[in-house]
Amino acid sequence: MVAESQQMTSQSYIEHHLTNLTSTSSDGGWIFHLDSLFFSISLGVLFLWLFYSVAKKSTTGVPGKLQCLVELIVEFVDKSVKESYHGKSQLIAPLALTIFVWVFLMNLMDLIPVDWLPQLAHAVGIEYLKVVPSTDLNITFSLSLGVFALVIFYSLKVKGPVGFIKELTLSPFNHWLFIPVNFILESVTLLAKPVSLGLRLFGNMYAGELIFILIALMYSADWMIGLLGIGLHVGWAIFHILVITLQAFIFMMLTIVYLSMAHEDH
C-alpha cells in the first residue's frame, strides 16, 4: 500500500480501509469476515486468560496493580448489576462482566492508528484488514442476538409460555378485544431491543473509525496539513476514549436491564 500510494486516490484509500478480509465458500452461501473473527476471538481469549490468571494468583494481602484493576472492574460490574437486578440468577453478573470487558477491548482496537496493522498485514501478504471487530455489523448483531436469545429463554422460564404470551397480548390494554393492538405494540418493543442494541454499537464505532480514516487522509498531503492532522487526530482520539467506554457500559447496562425485565414476574 505504501508503494502504490501515488496512484491511490483518497476515495480508494477510504474504501480500502472500509473493506473486510472476506472469505467466501464455494457456493457463495457462507461469507466469513476473517479479520473480525480473528480479532474478536483473540481479544476474548486475552480477556479470559488475563482475568483467570489474576484470579488464580489473587492474594488477600496487599494486592498488586493488576489485581487492583481487575477487582475494580469486577466490583463496578457487581454494583451495576445489584442496582438493577433484584433476583437470584448466577448468570447475569458474569455475563455483564464478559460483555463489558469484551466490548471495551474490541472498541479499544479503534485507538490504534488506522494504517499500522494493515501495513503490517500487507507486508505478510494480507490485502485488507479491518482491526475493529465492533465496526462489523455481524459481530455487534451476534452479541445482541445472543442477549436476545437469553431474554426469550429467561422470559419463558420465569413466566412460563402461557405467562409470556399473556404479557405479549394483554399488556397495555387488558381486554381481549385489544389483543391484536397489544401484540403489535409489544412485539415492536420486543424486536426493537436487539436491533437497537446491535445497531447502536455498530453506528458509534463505524462513524468513529470513519473519522479516523478521514483524518489519516490528511497525512498524505503536505507537511502543514499533516501537522493539522496530528492535532485533529489527538483531539478526536481523546474524545473517542469516552465514546468507547460509554458504549461498552451502555451495552452492559442494557443487557442487565433487559435480563432483569425478563426475570420479573408479577
Add this chain to the structure above:
Amino acid sequence: METVLGFTGISVALLIGLGALGTAIGFGLLGGKFLESAARQPELVPMLQVKMFIVAGLLDAITMIGVGIGLYMLFANPLAALLPN
C-alpha cells in the same frame, strides 16, 4: 447518474443533520433536568450521573444509526452500484 449522486448527497445531509438536531435538543433537556435535580438534592448526584449516561446512550442510538447509514451511503454508495454501468 448525477441524479442518484445528488439525491444521495442530500439524503446523507438530512440523515446526519436531522439526527444531530434531535439529539441536541434531547441532550439539552436531559442535562437541564439533571442539573436541576443536582441542585435540589446534591447527595444524589453520583447515582443520577450514572442514570444520565444511560439515558444519553439511548438518546444517541438512533442518531448514530443514522450517521452510520449516512456515512456508508457517502463512501460506499449502494445506490450508485445498482446503476447499469
